[in-house]
Amino acid sequence: MKLIAFEVRDDEREIFGQLSAEFGWETELVEEILTLDNAERVRGYDGVTILGHSLLTPEIQDKLMEMGISCCSTRTVGYDHIDVQHARKIGLRICNSDYPPTGVADYTIMLMLMVLRHYKQALWRGQVNDYSLKGLRGRELHDLTIGVVGTGRIGKAVIQNLSGFGSKILAYDVHKDPEVAEKAQYVDLETIYRESDVISLHTPLNDSTLYMINRDTLARMKDGVVLVNCARGELMDVEALIWGIENHKIGALALDVIEGESGIYHRDRRTDILQNKNMAYLRQFPNTVMTQHLAFYTDTAVASMVRCAFEGIASFTSGQPCRTEIK
Template identity: 45%
Template structure:
């Protein structure tokens, strides 16, 4: 079989060649994202592998015309793919999993950096300001951390946090029985009220859209710390900005933001960036921003490429596919 890869970064190329050889498939590698203008590059391929670019019905119809039977996204999230159109045209869809440690370790790092005001410390040190003004931190061991979403990554974050002896509470629509000795499951209202730190690990869905908003922020503790390594759509960014400006929110550490897909993973040095909310967030001394890099480790990238190939081949050969969504 043949798989066409799109949105390929330099760091993925060696892995693509390595696993194509291992699993005996043909490949086409394209650095550009899949669009309606270049979808003809998929002709002759039975599957495609994409990243987070929008894949709408117009593209999916063309894929069907070219007899593509499988779309694999090299991400956990798949909300950028029109699943209804895929079902309409008979195209299967799958995501991937990858090293849980990548995002979980990054989350804990962001929690600690937020609690110790690390952005301000680093920026001051660079300008040889070694004063202590406004950089006194908090100790995680004395705080309550609220985890929203106890799927695989949320569970790994809980496992790491347990070593800090902090109190952990959690919310999930489907509580994990295996965690009930390690965390206290509570409803969302209770989590908002009791958490010193809130860490988001929920998927992007209609029910989670803007779950952090002016109403939920109002219920939180004064000075609450908000961590997001999940999806930007979980937070109403305008309401977050207001919460920071009125000092209700003490710190925000965000690896993801709303409307980032056109922006992150590109270089815009000395250019005007078309993202007003990001410009405001960057200006705050108590907001730590990173460009959706929590996943970005050697192991995770290797997993994403390998599992994309395995899942495409499994579906094409009518074998069990653990990443199959549709």
């Protein structure tokens, strides 16, 4: 078996080496993204794996099929960078990756605590030897009502973490999990908006959840609500977030993702002109903490995503069902 991997990061190389030996495969590691210009490199390989900056457009998919590639794995959970409908049409089989939910769940709690305890302001002051307390009085999770939107693997793990703090936990999901119901109270979205002091999003991005946080839904929330997003940036309308901060409707924001992050996050853009005014403006607010889409980024998660690439391609080429196949 021969596998070619594009967008390989330095932190993945050792894992690729270990799994190549375990599977007995020949593996070529390429730092560049997959494009039409370098697609010829896949000729002679049995499978291709990519990350999120390689856009699997219809043209590139057709080229892969022309080069004899009938399966591709993305070492990401999301697959917005893949035209799945065209892949299905031409018979190109696609799978994504997964990883344990604990890393993102832990990170979510960290972000909650950071904004509730004004860590950003405390850090800034400490850097200029200002150790005053004014304006830094925080709130305790124990005293707050936390709304968790989406109770899949990650949302469920967040609720498990929160249960140790003694918070009142409200949950919303189309599909109710009996285990979650033992630790949280399932309610409708309106109740989440109306009663939560903190709202954390863990739902997939689709037509029904696009911009679910907007001017209208913000108006139905408590004044001073804290919003946390470690899921997908487009769940929140950035213009609405800016309005909410400026008008003191939002008490704090904790964002690991943001609308328009593609092409910026996970790259060194220090000397570039960034064409995302809203991102820059939102970042400067004292009650906003933003990180570069790294809630997932742990040693466990990286190893799991690379392993999923091997397992997915192995399943496809052997004619076996693939547990992470995108259909």
